[in-house]
Amino acid sequence: MPVLVTGGAGFIGAHVARHLLAAGHDVVVLDDLSGGYEANVADGATFVAGSVVDPELVDELFRAHEFSHVFHLAAYAAEGLSHFIRRFNYANNVLGSVNVLNAALRAETVERFVFSSSIAVYGAAQTPMSEETVPEPEDPYGIGKYAVELDLRAAQRMFGLDYTIFRPHNVYGELQNLADPYRNVIGIFLNQLLSGRPMTIFGDGLQTRAFTHIDDVAPVIAHSIDVPAAANEVFNVGADTPYTVLDLAHAVARALDVAEPEIEFLPAREEVVHAFSDHEKLHRVFGQERAVSLEDGLRRMAEWAREAGVHEAVRFESVEVLRNLPPSWAAGLTQTA
Secondary structure, X not given: OOEXXXXXXXXXXXXXXXXXXXXXXXXXXXXXXXXXXXXXXXXXXXXXXXXXXXXXXXXXXHHHOOOOEEEEOOOOOOOOHHHHOHHHHHHHHHHHHHHHHHHHHHHOOOOEEEEEOOHHHHOOOOOOEOOOOOOOOOOHHHXXXXXXXXXXXXXXXXXXXXXXXXXXXXXXXXXXXXXXXXXXXXXXXXXXXXXXXOEEEEXXXXXXXXXXXXXXXXXXXXXXXXXXXXXXXXXXXXXXXXXXXXXXXXXXXXXXXXXXXXXXXXXXXXXXXXXXXXXXXXXXXXXXXXXXXXXXXXXXXXXXXXXXXXXXXXXXXXXXXXXXXXXXXXXXXXXXX
């Protein structure tokens, strides 16, 4: 029986699909290409162009294929921007998830629903955040992700559909979208350096994150369906060592052999200052230890980015609320009704 990967032309989804194919699964990818590229779709996967926001398309897909597992990885993951695109955020990340979950429940063939949530559900909790930390999301993106988590738990109690929820954070690596100016700080830094522009940092750069190479994330997500102890559980997945954004900027510059990068500091924006997780539960259940150092991961991504070339930023033409939007994001934007 085939498995479904939503968002399979995007960054994490494309890598997860590759691992599933390597494990012998038939893979169907659903993606609207809003943040990914058809070239990212793994060789051997069946590609369906379309959005999880379209319930009729999703239902038809489940009628055409008896999926044994669903990997719901499609989302628009921009925490900071989500304050200004609430309707878009909830339509894509909540209602889209509901469409996929409803179809899976009606199909009755799906054994497990694997969902990519986010560290954003924790909000500004004390670090390192563990799965026992009570979620208190502070932005619409995190709120939406946590809503889907709660819905999966409710669906499991009512219908018996098993789930596995992952909360990744600050994942980077090859195939990441370099054209998105609102998210993926490493991709933004690389694209800025390759185009000869200053690296831009919001605030003083002392905010901390733990940056995780895709090779430490995608295999765990893909193989979770083979781990009985992962059923109906939530796992943080990511790196253990936090870095300041300023230290990261210099590390990215070194990966591109830029000795003295120009850094432009922009006014601070509303964001969680310190965010990184504990992964003891992940290591205990999966036996997984982090394999890719930040230095090695940045070097690999930098080599790929050089070959990919400079990407012109793909910006929103309008947002739902202009008020308090960071000036560097607001240029040329209009406000929708």
